[in-house]
Amino acid sequence: MRIILQNLTKCFPSRNKKSNEIVTAVKDLSIEIPDGKLIGLLGPSGCGKSTTLYMICGLQKPTEGKIYFGDSDVTNLEPEHRGVGLVFQNYALYPHLTVKQNILFPLQNLKGAEKLSKDEMLNRAQHAADLVQIGELMDRKPNELSGGQQQRVAIARALVKTPRVLLLDEPLSNLDARLRLQTREEIKRIQRETGVTTVFVTHDQEEAMSISDMIVVMKNGVVQQVGEPQKVYDDPDNLFVAQFLGTPPINTFDGVVTGGKLYIGNDCIADVPGVEDQPVAVGIRPEGFIPADDGGLSGRLINVEVMGRDCSVVFANEKSRKPSVRAIIDSDLKIATGGDNAIRFNIKRNKVFIFNNETGERIRF
Amino acid sequence: MNKDLKKPKNRISLKGDLDGRNQYKAWLYLSPALILLLIFSFYPLINTFRMAFANGYNGLAIVGGETFDFGIENFKTVVNYVDFKLCLKNTLLLCVITVPISTVLALLIAVALNSIKPLQKIYQTIFFLPYVTNSIAIGMVFNAMFTRVGLGDLIQTQGIINNIIGIFGIGPINFVNVGSSWGANMFVVCTYIVWNAIPFKILVLLGGLQNVNKQYYEAAKIDGTSKLRTFFKITIPLVSPMLAYVIITSFIGGFKEYSSIVGIFGEGMGPGGNGQMNTIVGYVYNMLPKSNLGNASAASLILFGIILIVTAINGYVSKKKVHY
Numbered sequence: 001m002r003i004i005l006q007n008l009t010k011c012f013p014s015r016n017k018k019s020n021e022i023v024t025a026v027k028d029l030s031i032e033i034p035d036g037k038l039i040g041l042l043g044p045s046g047c048g049k050s051t052t053l054y055m056i057c058g059l060q061k062p063t064e065g066k067i068y069f070g071d072s073d074v075t076n077l078e079p080e081h082r083g084v085g086l087v088f089q090n091y092a093l094y095p096h097l098t099v100k101q102n103i104l105f106p107l108q109n110l111k112g113a114e115k116l117s118k119d120e121m122l123n124r125a126q127h128a129a130d131l132v133q134i135g136e137l138m139d140r141k142p143n144e145l146s147g148g149q150q151q152r153v154a155i156a157r158a159l160v161k162t163p164r165v166l167l168l169d170e171p172l173s174n175l176d177a178r179l180r181l182q183t184r185e186e187i188k189r190i191q192r193e194t195g196v197t198t199v200f201v202t203h204d205q206e207e208a209m210s211i212s213d214m215i216v217v218m219k220n221g222v223v224q225q226v227g228e229p230q231k232v233y234d235d236p237d238n239l240f241v242a243q244f245l246g247t248p249p250i251n252t253f254d255g256v257v258t259g260g261k262l263y264i265g266n267d268c269i270a271d272v273p274g275v276e277d278q279p280v281a282v283g284i285r286p287e288g289f290i291p292a293d294d295g296g297l298s299g300r301l302i303n304v305e306v307m308g309r310d311c312s313v314v315f316a317n318e319k320s321r322k323p324s325v326r327a328i329i330d331s332d333l334k335i336a337t338g339g340d341n342a343i344r345f346n347i348k349r350n351k352v353f354i355f356n357n358e359t360g361e362r363i364r365f
Numbered sequence: 366m367n368k369d370l371k372k373p374k375n376r377i378s379l380k381g382d383l384d385g386r387n388q389y390k391a392w393l394y395l396s397p398a399l400i401l402l403l404i405f406s407f408y409p410l411i412n413t414f415r416m417a418f419a420n421g422y423n424g425l426a427i428v429g430g431e432t433f434d435f436g437i438e439n440f441k442t443v444v445n446y447v448d449f450k451l452c453l454k455n456t457l458l459l460c461v462i463t464v465p466i467s468t469v470l471a472l473l474i475a476v477a478l479n480s481i482k483p484l485q486k487i488y489q490t491i492f493f494l495p496y497v498t499n500s501i502a503i504g505m506v507f508n509a510m511f512t513r514v515g516l517g518d519l520i521q522t523q524g525i526i527n528n529i530i531g532i533f534g535i536g537p538i539n540f541v542n543v544g545s546s547w548g549a550n551m552f553v554v555c556t557y558i559v560w561n562a563i564p565f566k567i568l569v570l571l572g573g574l575q576n577v578n579k580q581y582y583e584a585a586k587i588d589g590t591s592k593l594r595t596f597f598k599i600t601i602p603l604v605s606p607m608l609a610y611v612i613i614t615s616f617i618g619g620f621k622e623y624s625s626i627v628g629i630f631g632e633g634m635g636p637g638g639n640g641q642m643n644t645i646v647g648y649v650y651n652m653l654p655k656s657n658l659g660n661a662s663a664a665s666l667i668l669f670g671i672i673l674i675v676t677a678i679n680g681y682v683s684k685k686k687v688h689y
Contacts, residue, residue: 058587059583059586059587078586079586079589080586080587080588080589086583086584086587088583090578090580092578092584094598094599095603096603096605105585105588105598106588106589109590109591110589
C-alpha cells in the first residue's frame with residue numbers, strides 16, 4: 001500500500017495554559033512512501049517523527065493536510081478502519097492475557113463478513129507467531145517473556161490481521177545492544193517475507209541506515225531530506241543531515257572559499273570551482289582522511305585508537321568546531337608524525353561537503 | 366574468607382545486637398505501642414474467647430466469685446435465640462444486596478469520571494463528600510427524607526421521597542415510621558449503605574483506572590475493539606486488584622453494619638424501637654448492658670467466623686480472577 005502524506009501539519013496547544021502559544025510538532029510534511037518498502041523516520045527526540053507515525057495510524061488527527069493510502073483519502077478515517085498495525089515503543093501487550101490471547105485479540109474484534117471461525121483464528125495466530133518465531137511461547141504471560149520476545153509478540157499482534165501498513169514506534173529502544181542488532185535484522189526479514197509497507201520511527205541513525213529502504217530525516221517538525229540511506233549519507237542536503245548521519249559523526253570546520261579554492265585555516269584542501277567567495281562550514285567524513293606527508297590539511301596528533309580493522313586518529317585543528325577531529329583510517333597505514341606531533345592528511349574529494357555558514361544549506365561543487 | 370568482607374557483616378548483623386545487652390533497648394523503644402496493644406487489643410481478644418467458652422458467663426455473677434464451666438452453651442443459646450436469627454438474616458442480606466450494587470455503581474461512576482476532562486476534580490470532590498460526613502448524621506438526614514411527620518389527619522408531610530414518587534402516582538409508602546414493613550426498612554437501609562459506601566470505592570477504583578497505561582486503550586482502538594469489549598476485556602482485568610480490595614473490605618464492613626441503622630432508626634434498631642432491622646453487631650451491643658457477656662462474646666466469635674470464611678472465599682476467587 002502506497003502512502004502519501006500531503007502538506008501534513010500538526011499543532012498542539014501549549015502545556016502552559018496562560019500563554020496561548022501553539023506548538024507545531026509537524027510542519028508542512030509531504031512525502032510519498034512506496035508500496036512494500038521499509039521506511040525509517042529518523043530524527044532527534046522532539047522532531048515530530050512519532051507524531052507523524054500517530055497521524056498515519058489515526059490516533060492523532062492532522063491539523064492540516066491529507067493522508068492517502070493508495071488512492072483513498074484516509075485523513076478522517078478512524079484508526080480501526082485504516083487497516084494498520086502498530087507496535088508501541090513499550091509494546092503495550094495486555095498483561096493479563098497470554099501470548100496467544102494477545103495475538104488473537106485483534107481477530108476477535110472482527111465483525112460481520114470479516115468474522116472468522118475459531119479454527120481460522122487459531123490458525124492465523126499460530127501463523128503470525130511462527131513468522132516471528134515465538135510459536136512455543138503461546139501460553140506464557142507477557143511478564144514471563146524477555147524484552148525481545150515481547151517485541152516479537154507485539155509484532156505478531158500487529159501482523160495477525162494482515163494490515164495494509166505496519167507501523168513501529170521506536171521498536172528497538174527497549175532492547176539491549178546485542179538484541180537490538182538481532183531484532184533489526186528480524187524486522188527486515190519479517191517485512192520482506194510479508195511484503196507489508198512498514199514505517200518505523202527511530203532516533204538511532206545506525207538503526208535506520210542499516211535496515212531501511214528509504215529514510216526520512218526530520219528536525220523540528222520539518223523534513224530535511226528523503227532518500228535511500230546510502231545516498232543521503234553520501235549526499236546530504238544540509239549540515240544537520242550531514243551531522244546526524246554517521247558514526248563517528250562528521251568533523252566540522254570553519255572554512256573559507258577564496259578564488260575557487262577551499263581553505264581551512266591556511267590549508268587549501270580542495271578546489272571548488274564556481275563557488276562564490278564566502279566563509280563556509282566544512283564537513284569531512286571520518287573516512288575521508290588519507291595520511292600523507294604532503295597532505296593538504298594539517299593537525300597536531302592527540303591519540304591513535306586501534307580498533308582492529310581500522311584505527312581512529314584523533315588530532316587537533318584550530319579551525320575545527322569541536323576540540324578534536326576524528327579520522328578513521330586503515331590500520332595498515334603508517335602514521336608519520338613530524339616534530340611536535342604534526343600530522344598531515346590528504347582529503348578524499350567526495351567526503352568533503354561545504355555548507356552555507358548561515359542557513360546550513362549544502363553548497364555543491 | 367576475606368577479612369574485609371567479614372568485618373562489616375558483623376557490624377550490621379541485627380542478631381548480634383539483639384542477643385547482647387542491647388536487646389532491652391529494642392523492647393524499650395517498642396514498649397509504648399506494645400503496652401497499648403496488650404491492654405486494648407490482645408487482652409480483650411483473648412478475654413472474648415474465654416468468656417465465649419465459659420458456660421453462662423455473667424458479668425455480675427463473676428463479682429460474686431462464681432466460676433463457670435468450659436463449654437459451648439453460650440453458642441447454643443445465641444444460635445437458638447430468635448432475635449439472633451433475625452440479626453443474622455438482616456446482616457447477610459445487607460451484605461449480599463449492597464456490596465454488588467455499590468461496587469458496580471462505583472465502577473461505572475469511576476469510569477465516567479475518568480473519561481471526562483473538564484470539571485473532573487470538582488466532581489471527584491462532590492462524590493467524595495459523603496465519605497467525610499459522619500454516618501450517624503447522614504442516617505438522620507436519610508430518616509428525615511423518608512419519614513412521615515404528624516399522625517392521622519394531622520399529617521404535615523409524607524417526607525420528600527414520598528412526595529417525589531407521589532408525582533408518578535406511587536405511594537405514599539410507610540418507610541420508617543411505626544408500623545412500617547421490614548421490606549420497606551430494608552430498602553431504606555440498603556439505599557443508605559450504598560450511598561455511603563460509594564465514595565471510598567470511587568476513590569480506589571479511580572486511582573486504579575488512572576494508573577492504567579493509556580497505550581492499552583490506543584492499542585485496542587487500532588484493533589477496532591468495541592467500547593464494551595474494551596471495558597470487559599481490558600479495563601476490568603486491569604483494575605481487578607482494586608476491585609478485589611474494594612469487594613473484600615466492603616464485605617467485612619457490611620458484616621459489621623451497625624451505625625447506619627442507629628442513624629436511621631435510633632438505638633431501637635427498627636421503627637418504633639422494635640428491633641426488626643437489628644444486625645449481629647447490634648445484637649452484641651444489646652447483650653452488653655444486660656451483662657450477658659458470654660452471649661455477646663459468642664456472637665462476636667460467630668461473626669468473626671463468618672467474616673473469616675467469606676474473606677477466604679473472596680481470596681480464593683480473586684486468586685483465579687485477579688490479575689496482579
